Amino acid sequence: MNQEMGIEKVQEIMVEFGYEELVEATQSFSPSRLIGKGSHGAVYHGILQDNQVVAVKRSSINGVEAQRDNLKKLDNEISILSSLRESSNVIGYLGASHGLSENDKLLVMELMPNGSLHDLLHVAATPPSWPKRVEIAMQIARAVQFLHEGKPLVIHRDIKSANILFDSNWTAKLADFGLAISPADSSSQAAQPAGTIGYLDPSYTSPNKLSTKNDMFSLGVVLLEIISCRKVIDVTKAPASIVEWAVPLVKKQRVVEICDPRIPPPTCMMESTIRRILNVASRCLSEDEDRRPSVGEIVVAMDTCSVERVRLGNITAWTGVLNYLVQLRRRRKLSRKCSRVVYSTQQGDVNSGDVNSTGKVVLLKEILASSRC
Template sequence: MGTPSSSSSSSSSIWVLPILFLLHILQPTHGRNPPLLSPQPLLPPIPSSPSSSSSMASPPLVMQMVIVYEHHHLDKELVMAVALSSVAAALIILSAVLAYIFWQRNQRDTDSDSKNGQGSGPNMSKFSSLKMMSNRKGSPTMVGYLLLESATSNFSEDNILGEGGSGFVYKACFDGGVLAAVKKLGGCGQDGTREYESEIDLLGKVQHPNIISLLGYCVHEDTRFLVYEFMQNGSLETQLHGPSHGAALTWHIRMKIALDIARGLEYLHENCNPPVIHRDLKSSNILLDSEFNAKISDFGLAVTGGNQNKGNTKLSGTLGYVAPEYLLDGKLTEKSDVYAFGVVLLELLIGRKPVEKLASSQCQTIVTWAMPQLTDRSKLPNIVDPVIRNTMDLKHLYQVAAVAVLCVQPEPSYRPLITDVLHSLIPLIPI
């Protein structure tokens, strides 16, 4: 009977140990946190027989190991939290330092630009950035003179694209291979200054696929500069009357150019508020990109609605394109642009210049020369530009000639609106 009693006592001791351990953890500490590892015994001694003491020594050791493990686990979490906080702080400090360096560099660029006589405004070291800013609403960007000088190879003669009445136009190559056209205007005077400012203001507000984009401008001493988007095929005047004599311009390309011009004028006359009258529409102010899409350029003489009275506007324009009522009476309306469009349409159709000298030292306009033959269907095919002669449907030829005749009518009330011209030309262009 002694053996079973000993076994029962040992078994009950094993079950008592976990219960006493829980009681030890849950008992109140009276505001004190006992250490996780204590040199004192974790549990009070339990009287037992010598035979059971060896079996009771193991549980307290295992419990100590568990507590030690938890202690190490808490230490690792603390170390990781401190490490992550240190990394975040270092990144914040690094970002602040880089932002300060960037601000200092921009400040030096702005100061340098001011010293070079460029006035206020951002100095763009990359033309791509200038182009991005110009695409936003508002005025075009001021460009540093040194940047223009570098992009044009000090305005080399090899980079001259053309010459207008107010100066040369240069090809400019900016960082990244971005091309642009830089118009250099020297000795402008009061009228030139007014036209310069008017073009910047107007093109800063106008955005249309068939209107040239003004990317930037610059004032250096007495010289002014305008920076336009680059048009690979130059002007319509050069294509028609230059060395190639229109060889690259097929019938369909010419009609597409006429359609593009009409769309640009319709935007100026119908969609701008107040309406804009270009006042100097001509083939040299029609620029062509790599795919012969046409854009109207040179808005220095443009006026807006309400400013076209004779007393307010100085008589300006180009001989051969100026409408009779404007030339004789100073009367300027949207129909004046329609007349000039009719002259450009005749250039595309016939291939002749708007004004040509005769043997007797007199001049003859294309309108005077062509008008009697435009209305005669038997003579019309013979006056068409030889480059495109016999390459179009005769019905289309007669229709284009009829539109041109209406546009160059001496009486402005007989001329169509540019919207009507546009609707007449659309069916002639293949999709």
Template sequence: MNKKNAAGKSHTKWKILAGVGAGVGGFIAVGLLCLLILYKHRKRKQHSTSSILLGPTASSEPSSYRDPELGSLQYQTPIFSYEELEEATNGFSASRELGAGGFGTVYQGKLRDGRVVAVKRLYKHNWNRVEQFMNEVEILSRLRHQNLVSLYGCTSRHSRELLLVYEYVPNGTVADHLHGPRAHNRALTWPVRMSIAIETADALAYLHAVEPQIIHRDVKTSNILLDRGFHVKVADFGLSRLFPLDATHVSTAPQGSPGYVDPFYYECYQLTDRSDVYSFGVVLAELISSKPAVDTNRTPGEINLANMAISMIQNCHLEQLVDPSLGYQSDWEMKTMITLVAELAFRCLQLDTEMRPSIKEVLDVLRDIESGEYKPKKVVEADVPVREEATLLRNNLPFSPDSVTGRWESSSTTPHTSE
């Protein structure tokens, strides 16, 4: 009997041990499974090609950071980890720096998948950098055009730093080649300059034609990148605006670069698509002259290139404006084309916005000039009062400002006011 009891107790003991072992084993298995799921989640979150919808992120942002002119963010954008981009740029090394602008520094980087990219690192002290970051992400995520720079992705808005990742465009900017560090190469012959003008106008015409319309608001030669074949990639959409449907203008404090800002916009705080046309007129003047938009080393009346160009065109002194290396004086065909482009620039630089052509008309005229098919409109008597009115307006409103000191605060309280 004692043996039976001992055997029974031993059997029960083994059952208990087996049950406890199974429970512990199950607990360990569940724990390992949880760790595996967590590991995979973290890896997926860190992976550079993971894509998330930015909409929920935008909706969680405090209203003080929201721009009333921004639409809802509905487009998928690849999200990069800060660590990968830090690695790609060698810790944001100064040797990788491509340039610096008003909102951030751009570095050349190489991703783990081998792609060479340009990484914009937004300045930390810029109080509205979140707005500019979200603005550029939304706009570039919806655009597809051969002459617009491509956005490859960005960091999360809640990342350690705000970083934007673009395609790398290797041949510098138009400004570099006209009057910057690459100007000595003299690579921009007149045919190349015509091509640059046409491709830039084509990119802007695309922006103005999409719905909702997009106003770039910072058109300038340092924002026009060039690839190795000297084809255009328009960049930097931090100041761009999605234009409300059926609106004639947006009331907003003037922003942009000195020398390029539409004087009407500067004076009246009204942004329209013709504001980009004015800036493009300054770009045309740069392509003709190889001179920067603002140069304090010039005489006081010529510090502003737009002012100089208008004066020389009106007084029939175009030869004093044109870059001598373009053959204006020696080649009749070249002289004809440059003169026609100068006349187009004059139209773009009119202070009355209604007198400026649309960017689509500018594009059509440039293409016709390049092909030799452009026929200038004859000036009839009915046109004379209009031209006189333009001169009077020119005396009453300022040119695009040479500096932005103390003139950029808006007291407007309209619903579309920003900055």
């Protein structure tokens, strides 16, 4: 189990914020403070009285039925987040607030100022580097591991690039727990399948098909998206599905064809790491749920990638140092040889007989040229 889990503090007390405090913090939910809209609510930038910067989610109001559904999801998100331990790869829960009516509930979270993975991949002018993509993939895998191996076990059910946000240090964190379920909760047995088309496990067709392997399918899709930067569903391409397009290429080990063409191809060492990630993604996308790996297996595999990259990097560095020392020693030998030849020609003691000044210069140039090799 992730060592992080052993040192985290359980959020035992649900912090209750004053409703008026949050109204003031968001300037009465001003459009100028709107950060974005999720599956069941709008998120606002808030500044509390102590100058702490937060994100405030408010359930969307779109008709009675929709409002009831959105409120239910927000209630669920508050319940799930407040039951989790703190994690460096899951959005931080700060508290909640009940408004003037039972239909007005607010969720207070840490602010994630650098947007979503979806925006980084598909909107940003500068695409992320290969090392950054590998780092993001690892952080997401650890977030899922935290949910699946923690107590209570949580199945997110909506893992996608739009629900992966970046904090001020560009650390990726999993967010939007409106559809999340804890199997320990008896009500989860009746929950209908839910998720986002393109990321949703096709085998999740009924409540009794709920399992952690549903999340593994979604994680596999996100891994493909990170490496390829292709949209999950793109009707302008054939096939439209990223899964149908990428998996056959992965099986043929045609890694470079999957890689985002907007940046230079990965180096040999990085390509090996990306190949490992793509192979992991392909296993996650297996039609047979039993063949999909657990998230623990994925983290171990990706950790191995990181260790191998560091080891190979160190080997490369030491090889460079040794080569430099060998070349330096060779140059010193040639330099001494050069000195002896020049000295002997000046004394007229060269076996070849008469050596004129032109011969001296040519010989000296040849030796110096060799010393530079």
